Amino acid sequence: MSAPSPPGGREPRRSRPGRGRRWxxxxxxYAALLLMLVVMLGPIVWQFLTSIRxxxxxxxxxxxxxxxxxxxxxxxxxxxxxxxxAGNTLVVAxxxxxxxxxxxxxxxxxxxxxxxxxxxxxxxxxxxTLMFPFESVMISMFLTVREMxxxxxxxxxxxxxxxxxxNVMIMRxxxxxxxxxxxxxxVLDGANEWTRFARVFLPSAKGALAVVCLTSFMGAWDDFLxxxxxxxxxxxxxxxxxxxxxxxxxxxxxxxxxxxxAMAALIPMVLLFLALQxxxxxxxxxxAVKT
Amino acid sequence: xSAVDEAAGPKTPGSKTPGSKTPGSKAAESxxxxxxxxxxxxxxxxxxAAMEADTGLVHxxxxxxxxxxxxxxVMVCLFSIWPFANTVILSFTDARILRGGxxxxxxxxxxxxxxxxxxxAAGNSVLYLVVVVPCLVFLPLALAVxxxxxxxGIGIFRSAFYTPVIAxxxxxxxxxxxxLRSDGLVNTVFxxxxxxxxxxxxxxxxxxxxxxxxxxxxxKGLGYYMVFYLAALGNVPASxxxxxxxxxxxxxxxxxxxxxxxxxxxxxxxGTLSAISALRVFTEIYILGGExxxxxxxxxxxxxxxxxxxxxxxxETGYASAxxxxxxxxxxxxxxxxxxxxxxxxx
Numbered sequence: 001m002s003a004p005s006p007p008g009g010r011e012p013r014r015s016r017p018g019r020g021r022r023w024x025x026x027x028x029x030y031a032a033l034l035l036m037l038v039v040m041l042g043p044i045v046w047q048f049l050t051s052i053r054x055x056x057x058x059x060x061x062x063x064x065x066x067x068x069x070x071x072x073x074x075x076x077x078x079x080x081x082x083x084x085x086a087g088n089t090l091v092v093a094x095x096x097x098x099x100x101x102x103x104x105x106x107x108x109x110x111x112x113x114x115x116x117x118x119x120x121x122x123x124x125x126x127x128x129t130l131m132f133p134f135e136s137v138m139i140s141m142f143l144t145v146r147e148m149x150x151x152x153x154x155x156x157x158x159x160x161x162x163x164x165x166x167n168v169m170i171m172r173x174x175x176x177x178x179x180x181x182x183x184x185x186x187v188l189d190g191a192n193e194w195t196r197f198a199r200v201f202l203p204s205a206k207g208a209l210a211v212v213c214l215t216s217f218m219g220a221w222d223d224f225l226x227x228x229x230x231x232x233x234x235x236x237x238x239x240x241x242x243x244x245x246x247x248x249x250x251x252x253x254x255x256x257x258x259x260x261x262a263m264a265a266l267i268p269m270v271l272l273f274l275a276l277q278x279x280x281x282x283x284x285x286x287x288a289v290k291t
Numbered sequence: 292x293s294a295v296d297e298a299a300g301p302k303t304p305g306s307k308t309p310g311s312k313t314p315g316s317k318a319a320e321s322x323x324x325x326x327x328x329x330x331x332x333x334x335x336x337x338x339x340a341a342m343e344a345d346t347g348l349v350h351x352x353x354x355x356x357x358x359x360x361x362x363x364x365v366m367v368c369l370f371s372i373w374p375f376a377n378t379v380i381l382s383f384t385d386a387r388i389l390r391g392g393x394x395x396x397x398x399x400x401x402x403x404x405x406x407x408x409x410x411x412a413a414g415n416s417v418l419y420l421v422v423v424v425p426c427l428v429f430l431p432l433a434l435a436v437x438x439x440x441x442x443x444g445i446g447i448f449r450s451a452f453y454t455p456v457i458a459x460x461x462x463x464x465x466x467x468x469x470x471l472r473s474d475g476l477v478n479t480v481f482x483x484x485x486x487x488x489x490x491x492x493x494x495x496x497x498x499x500x501x502x503x504x505x506x507x508x509x510x511k512g513l514g515y516y517m518v519f520y521l522a523a524l525g526n527v528p529a530s531x532x533x534x535x536x537x538x539x540x541x542x543x544x545x546x547x548x549x550x551x552x553x554x555x556x557x558x559x560x561x562g563t564l565s566a567i568s569a570l571r572v573f574t575e576i577y578i579l580g581g582e583x584x585x586x587x588x589x590x591x592x593x594x595x596x597x598x599x600x601x602x603x604x605x606x607e608t609g610y611a612s613a614x615x616x617x618x619x620x621x622x623x624x625x626x627x628x629x630x631x632x633x634x635x636x637x638x
Contacts, residue, residue, distance in 0.1 A: 029437065029442065032437055033438070036434065036452065040514070041454065043510075044454065044458070044466055046469065047465070047466045103363050107360045107362070107364075110357075116353065129371040129375075132371060132375050133567065133622050135593070135597060136615040137375050137378055139381075139611045139612060140373075140378045140381065142601075142602065143374075143377065144373065144374060159370070160369075162362075163362055165367060168363055222459035223459075224574045225598075229602060240459055243462065244577075247578070255469060258469075259469065262461075262466060273454070273457045
């Protein structure tokens with residue numbers, strides 16, 4: 001409906017009637033933006049409004065709650081072990097973030113710098129594994145984890161995602177961008193391989209490291225299918241499994257509580273996003289396009 | 292670079308640096324007593340390349356890179372390559388979850404092709420792809436074009452459109468469940484306005500459930516792929532638009548004759564990525580429709596079926612593995628198709 005005007009906001013010069021058209025164009029653009037805003041945020045806002053509705057008021061009494069309250073959040077935390085589930089999730093997420101940043105950086109370093117025999121083979125092998133959709137190997141993965149005795153443990157939830165190949169590739173392209181001279185200087189300084197990696201390369205790839213941190217944290221926080229396969233005891237549930245249980249629990253059956261649970265899982269992510277926006281967008285582009 | 296080299300230079304002991312090559316750089320020549328390096332600097336590019344291969348930034352020993360890669364390689368072998376190989380093997384056996392199997396040839400595959408449940412699930416997965424992919428190729432592009440221009444407040448819109456991406460599939464499922472349920476927002480409003488006399492069975496009819504899940508997938512994917520297109524749009528030279536505008540091309544015309552051809556490679560990438568993720572859909576249907584996957588399992592997708600068949604006390608791992616391989620082949624077809632199309636596009 002509206003084509004991009006050239007970046008920098010400089011439209012080609014036009015005569016007066018053209019200017020009028022530009023104003024209507026701008027108004028049309030804002031109208032479209034507002035419409036999309038309603039589509040994209042409407043369902044979320046509706047869930048949020050439900051989550052702060054008072055106990056006595058009807059869920060459909062007008063758009064806005066007449067007795068707004070945070071009581072539902074307290075009640076859901078009291079009646080349902082959501083905090084424990086969040087704790088379990090944080091354990092998995094902390095493990096995933098540490099293992100992914102360290103090991104993906106190490107792997108990316110080995111793949112990015114000096115040539116060595118077999119590098120191409122290993123690289124091709126790693127890229128090839130990106131072709132296996134998780135869903136087509138999950139049964140065997142479950143069997144492997146069971147063989148290791150890790151079914152129904154948080155370690156079992158974490159381990160298969162401990163180093164994601166995509167993260168290795170992100171770190172690789174970040175290290176490829178480090179100028180050779182920097183590395184050479186470090187060699188002249190007598191820095192050994194590990195020192196060069198830890199003192200020269202890691203600090204120069206902070207942006208990529210942040211992306212890896214963020215994506216592995218979000219992956220652990222949001223994952224559902226794998227924890228669903230691995231975890232059976234509800235004491236070990238992650239937050240997402242807990243939310244599903246909450247929504248299905250016949251004892252709850254109060255949409256206000258379910259909404260509060262969903263919002264409690266969403267809001268930390270939104271805050272994280274708002275604080276670290278630039279890394280989010282960077283991660284999407286790098287992870288997908290450059291590998 | 293020379294600043295770094297000079298800073299490093301004086302500290303370096305003259306003789307025994309392992310990688311003393313920095314050939315050709317000015318800083319290298321300023322350091323005396325390094326015959327080898329000065330020679331290298333003088334010998335030109337070919338000699339330089341040879342030097343680098345010899346004494347350049349290679350690892351100290353052949354196993355150093357493997358040491359760095361070890362954790363990653365172990366994980367990939369354990370949780371990617373081995374499971375895949377194992378899936379292939381198991382797909383030719385009658386293994387169950389609690390016992391190993393014996394070789395049965397292609398019996399599992401034959402069973403799949405004769406199983407109406409498989410065809411329903413495969414059909415659902417492909418239908419999902421066919422509906423969702425065009426939406427996710429074109430709508431995010433339109434959205435990206437919409438938010439591309441720097442007008443006041445555009446940052447807020449961009450972030451808002453990205454919010455569904457951050458939400459987990461479970462949260463998104465719950466949010467939409469509350470919109471689409473028989474007593475949800477849409478049905479309540481429609482009933483009040485007498486648009487419908489009975490609630491629309493968004494989540495209780497198999498086809499409607501599938502459509503609802505598609506809506507959720509598209510809604511969640513819009514912001515994600517919008518960012519891809521923003522990156523691609525940033526590379527479209529402004530001069531193209533200016534030239535076309537001077538030639539009298541309107542905004543719509545410019546969109547189709549300039550923007551679309553310029554972002555075509557990105558459209559192919561988005562198409563491939565969204566096709567593969569459409570074949571992997573599980574959580575949306577699981578949350579919206581419940582564990583059975585709609586009434587009679589009518590809205591089950593392939594991953595849904597694989598999980599149901601393969602796990603639990605009676606889990607038929609052999610049969611589930613055959614289904615997994617079929618799912619893998621299906622995704623392979625579409626990723627190869629995407630690659631083929633983009634290759635053809637380059638020439």
